Amino acid sequence: MAQNTNTWFREKILLGMTPRDYIISNFNVPNLIAAVIVGLGVAVMIYRLFFGLGPSTNLSDTYPWGLWIGFDVLVGIALAAPGLALGTAVHLFGMKEYHHFVRPAILSSLLGYIFAVFALMFDLGRYYRIPYLIGWSWGFSSILFLIGWHFFLYINICLIEWAPALFEWLNLRKLREFFSKLAIWATIFGVIIAGGHQSALGGLYLVAPAKLHPLWYSILLPVFFLLSAIFAGIGMVIVESSITHKIFKRQLKDFNEAEYNRLVIGLGKGAASALFIYFILKLFDLAHSNTWGYLNTPYGYWYLVEILGFVLLPAILFTHSARKEKPKLVQFSGFLTAFGVILNRLNVSIIAYNWYLPTSQKYYPLWSEIALSIGVVGMLVLAYRFIVNRMAIMHEHPDYESVH
Numbered sequence: 001m002a003q004n005t006n007t008w009f010r011e012k013i014l015l016g017m018t019p020r021d022y023i024i025s026n027f028n029v030p031n032l033i034a035a036v037i038v039g040l041g042v043a044v045m046i047y048r049l050f051f052g053l054g055p056s057t058n059l060s061d062t063y064p065w066g067l068w069i070g071f072d073v074l075v076g077i078a079l080a081a082p083g084l085a086l087g088t089a090v091h092l093f094g095m096k097e098y099h100h101f102v103r104p105a106i107l108s109s110l111l112g113y114i115f116a117v118f119a120l121m122f123d124l125g126r127y128y129r130i131p132y133l134i135g136w137s138w139g140f141s142s143i144l145f146l147i148g149w150h151f152f153l154y155i156n157i158c159l160i161e162w163a164p165a166l167f168e169w170l171n172l173r174k175l176r177e178f179f180s181k182l183a184i185w186a187t188i189f190g191v192i193i194a195g196g197h198q199s200a201l202g203g204l205y206l207v208a209p210a211k212l213h214p215l216w217y218s219i220l221l222p223v224f225f226l227l228s229a230i231f232a233g234i235g236m237v238i239v240e241s242s243i244t245h246k247i248f249k250r251q252l253k254d255f256n257e258a259e260y261n262r263l264v265i266g267l268g269k270g271a272a273s274a275l276f277i278y279f280i281l282k283l284f285d286l287a288h289s290n291t292w293g294y295l296n297t298p299y300g301y302w303y304l305v306e307i308l309g310f311v312l313l314p315a316i317l318f319t320h321s322a323r324k325e326k327p328k329l330v331q332f333s334g335f336l337t338a339f340g341v342i343l344n345r346l347n348v349s350i351i352a353y354n355w356y357l358p359t360s361q362k363y364y365p366l367w368s369e370i371a372l373s374i375g376v377v378g379m380l381v382l383a384y385r386f387i388v389n390r391m392a393i394m395h396e397h398p399d400y401e402s403v404h
Contacts, residue, residue, distance in 0.1 A: 012169065012390065034378050041375010044368045048122050056368050062354060063363035065123075070349030071373050072119035074201055075342050077151075078225075080112025081233030082240065083158055084194040089270075091187040098263060103165055103393045104244060105237050110158035111380050117151055119376045143200050150197035157190040168397040169390060176400065199226040205348060213352035214291045215303040220281065221348075227281070231274035232341040235314075238267050238334030244394060247385075251394045261327035268330035271337060272318035279311050299355060306347060310340025 014022040048056040059066050082105035089095045090102050121127040133148045160182050167176035202225030205212055218224065241264065245252065286292060294300045314336040321329035350363060388394060 015389065034382060037378040038375050038382065040371050041373075041378065044372040044375065045122055047368065048372070053123075053125060056366070058363055058366045058369070060363070062357070062361070063350075065349060066363055067350070067365040067369045067373055068119060068123035070346050071342075072123070072376060073116050074345040074349050076112055076116035076119070077198065077201060078229050078232045078341050078345055079236050079338060080109045080116065081194065081198065081229045082106075082237045083109030083161065083233075084190065084198075085230060085233030085270075086237055087161065087187045088191055091184045092191070098266075101237055101241060101263070101267075103162075104240060104388075105233075106158060106161045107165075107384065107387060107393055108236065108240055110155065110162050111383055113151060113155045113158060115376050115380045115383075117155070118379075119373070122372060143203050147197045147200050147204075150193050150200070154190060154193045154197070157186045157193060160186040161190070165391045165393055165397075168392055168400050171399075173400075194229075195226055198229040199223065201225050202348075208353070211354050212348065213294070213299050213303075213355040214289065215286075215294050215299060216348050216352045218285045218289065220285055223281065224278065227274060227278045228341055228344060231271045231278065231337055234267055234271040234274065235334045235337035235341070238264060238271070238331055239338050242331040242334070244388070248388055248394050251388075253395070261325075264327045264330050265322050265325060268318040268333060269322050271334070272315050272322065275311055275315035275318065275337070279307065279315060282307055282311070299352065302347075302351070306340065306343055310336060310343055314340065 010016065010018070017025065044056065053059055057066060057068070086098060086102050086105035090098050121130065124130070133145065134152060160179060163179035164176050164183070167173075167179065199222035202221035202223075205217070205221055206219070209217055241260075245255070245260070249255070295304065314333045317329060317333040317336070321327070321333060354362070392400075
């Protein structure tokens, strides 16, 4: 029995190597850099748990939410939308040719939500009362209650959608078939849940009309957050696929580059459509709120950088690359789109928040806040790589028929 356990651990976890060989194979410069990043992040986490938010952050009564909310939650959840975008396209709209992108997208969403919630633990004053949200404290009139429950439900939905890959790895055929049949129902429920909390994250800032700059404050904030999450999800699928198809190239035995490029261009078309709709709604919002005058101010110039440089420009580039069939330009535009969503979330949560305060009273993240956030990202990347190296994420499992 012990021998069987050792064999299973060696084959499934250590990739067929002995413990010594496995450790040696991972002893390289990229892994050492990752270890330093994650180690520093863990040290800050421990420091925060022992000494509290005061010494470990620059938060205050004026800025109760800082980088750990703006980046780890608002940015993290927006960039964790690949599963929403691709799952909807494949399972609900019947775009089966994109099935190759689904499992990496689902895994990205699953890990994105898990680590966003993990990072959130360190931003909460009473992090140990998180379970109260699920079973002991019901606040139906609270947007945060809605978001918390939606996070909990959507993580479970992603687990259901990811489960077939897990059970293929464990060679549990009946469980794999059962969860494969649940995929479409999980996707339908996931669209409702994900759409609800993506928009609700924008709705959080509807209660701060006097604190958020008029160029970013809008009654359409929930719509803007939902729509931007859609093109963020598509953009991240493009970004992740362009990276993973190089890093995990050895797993793609029957890789057809021409077909892959065609599909990437198709993703670019979808992103362009969402970006143009978002841009037009932004123009309507400027007209409705009559905030044109703010454009000729320092904040206005920064707003134009966001809207023209990271919404209109990638939309045009996506359109041009689709017409000229330039997949490399689509990939560049995907990176531009993802960065634009990061910029938007940080503008709303930090940069344009309390915009009227003098520079000396502004919030600037403490080094420990940055270290923790980068550490969480490092953990996510390592977890993603660990799973992809062991499960059929980038390819079809040879012992199982495709569920698509």
